[in-house]
Amino acid sequence: MDYYLQILSNVGIFITLTLSLNLINGYCGQFSLGHAGFWGVGAYASAVYGVFFALPIDPTLNMIIAVSIGFLAAALCGLLIGIPCLRLKGDYLAIATIGFSEILRIIIMNTESIGGPRGFTAIPKWTNAYWVWGMVVLTTIFMLNLKRSAFGRAIISIREDEIAAETMGINLFRYKLFAFIIGAGIAGIAGSLVAHDQQFLHPNNFSFMWSVSILVMVILGGQGSVTGSIVGAIILTILPEVLKLIGSDISTWRVSIYAALMIILMLTRPQGIFGPYELFEKKRMQKGRA
């Protein structure tokens, strides 16, 4: 039972992470390769609150504070990276976000008070899979409603054509930064949920490899699609567990299979399962009927 609850919780966490990266990568078309770094910032920040500064109040209230701290810490990091990088065209954001997550990992490794390379232990248990799934529902609604509002449309138009978007009166930098900060912040929330659910954090759980995993989930589902992000996250979180069941031989090939999958996907269906559309949305558009 515990095992399945753990998987359920993991699936929820990865759906939240994938949806938040989808805002940056799928909606706005910006290429971030350090999403696990924002996840880590949120996790460590709210764990620091839980271990050192927790107020003697109800765990639920404490969890709300922890989630807010996770959001703010990650969003702040997003702001600091976004300001220099989002003004630039090209692949600078990708590299700077990798750099950020690596610097973060090195800082955590070298900070003894939060466990350093041994990992951060004894984090209070304030949350469970139900909280996680509550967050999944909220994030999904947020993303869908955003997509259908003028603000979401402005962000998506940047992905489609920056220069045309600008001549529509859309301030590119402001909207890119907005998408980046909110995406980072939501990843931070996912981090605080992990911290207070699993009660243990290790810097390697937020490495480059995990940023890539989240990105692959977005791409498998279809960049820009909320449905796609959810499906992508479910498939790729459960797949390794299934591989484990089939046998340890295949399980050792996990990352190689993952990588091969990425390449095959790009060569055969770069738009992912759903493309930028939601479930059933595409057929409607091709026929041109509302």
Added chain:
Amino acid sequence: MTTPALLNIDNVTMRFGGLTAVKNVTISVGKTDLVAVIGPNGAGKTTLFNTITGIYSPTEGSVTLDGQKISAKKASDITKLGIARTFQNIRLFNNLSVIDNIRIARHTRINYSFFDGIFKTKKYRQEEKLITEESLKLLELFHLADKKDLLAKNLPYGAQRKLEMARALATRPKLLLLDEPAAGMNPTETKELSELIHFIRDQFQIAVILIEHDMNLVMGIAEKIFVLDYGNLIAEGAAKDIQNNPKVIEAYLGADIDTGH
């Protein structure tokens, strides 16, 4: 014939490194003028558009709209002040529906807040309903309403050009810049286009500047023509004067060896 001035381009120069793409150009356009900028390839026409719309900021000189200086402003702010444009190589939001292309152009006039959008408040619903209605009306004017849910990239070429114009108009400009609207069109389509441009000017009461290579179109509709060559404004005037201007003929047919520069 000319109406009170709307746009003043005053001694604008645009340099890229050693290359001067636009040299000391001064142009004035009235509130409901329909004018054309012509010139051989590489004469600096599109660069001039880019300096007006804020994609580049001019190296020297200034651009004013309604008496307000716009030449150091961001492109998005200039749109807010009332200049819209189309592009030589169509730039639509390809993976979005036709109507969403129009909706996005309403961006500068959105009246609800971010939180209204996320919580789908009454204000949001009312405003979105209004946006959809207005966008549909605009699409009807361009005979695109029946294609409203198609993806922009799936439209035929001529319809894409029309959609780009409709999208530009949805920003409610005072001045519309059209960059080679007739490129790739056959004579029938070009004729329709010239009627459409007239119609836009009369219906919306705005000024229109177009860059065009199709001389039939230009001579047919432009009330005034500006001729650029190597970045210099070499002539301006009505169609008839331009046709007989020796400098213009020289620019198009090449310099005479004896008098050449």
Added chain:
Amino acid sequence: MSQDTIYFFWDCLQYLINGIAQGSLYAIVALGYTMVYGIIRLVNFAHGEFLMLGAFCGYFALRFQLPMPVAILASMIGAGIVALIVERFLYRPIRGEGRIPALITAIGASLFFQYTGQLVFGADPKTIPPVFTEVIYNFGEVNVSNIQVFIFGLTLFILFFLWWLTHFTKIGVAMRATSFNLKAAELMGINTNKIIAFTFFLGAALAGLAGILMGYTMSVDPMMGMSLGLKAFVAAVVGGIGIIPGAAIGGFILGIAENMVAGLYKSSFRDGVSFFILIIILLIKPSGILGKNVKEKV
């Protein structure tokens, strides 16, 4: 000056020399990165893996008792062939599809080689038995080894070679033309596919060379390409991506900065230095030290 201050300066000088030697390796890797970026605007994340596979080719050549020059050649050609295969079957089919599919394919290729490498070669680092006798020259309190001098000299030679290649040979001029404008180069009758493949081969061969040198001075393992590849990319960005001398300058800056930080502060911060420098460069001059700002054509 007190004795301590004098020793401090000797230490700094030593770190500077170690930094230049290490920076030479970064520079060699960064050159390949920058050439590939210059020609098809792709951040080739698999470049570090070309280096790793090259290093393994050299390692096996030495295991089979082949002499060092043959092992170096094996590294360079091995890495080059891997690059040719990756370019032909992964990058070329999606060249027109835009930036993000290409980047993801590159990351996929990189991860595939890293993790498959661990399963095939084993994850443990493999050391190469010494072939040269290391000679240490003393200058005051500073030590310089003959291997350091060799690597530095080699880097200068490679830089000179690339300058000659791109300016005075037919293929080099074609490379510059292709990087300036691929479509136009094609119209001029240049076989751009061939030029791109050649650039990949050349860049990977340099990576293979750096790989065997790294392997010789430290060890060979399937993950060696990852951090080295990222750092080399940072070096290329710092110097100005797409600019050949820029890559060398960036490499030296990174090598020196890392050694200074590791020596004077804390060696566990060594790997963070490059990214710190990257963020500073992006703030001050995003086009890199030798870069020019270009405007997008509308």
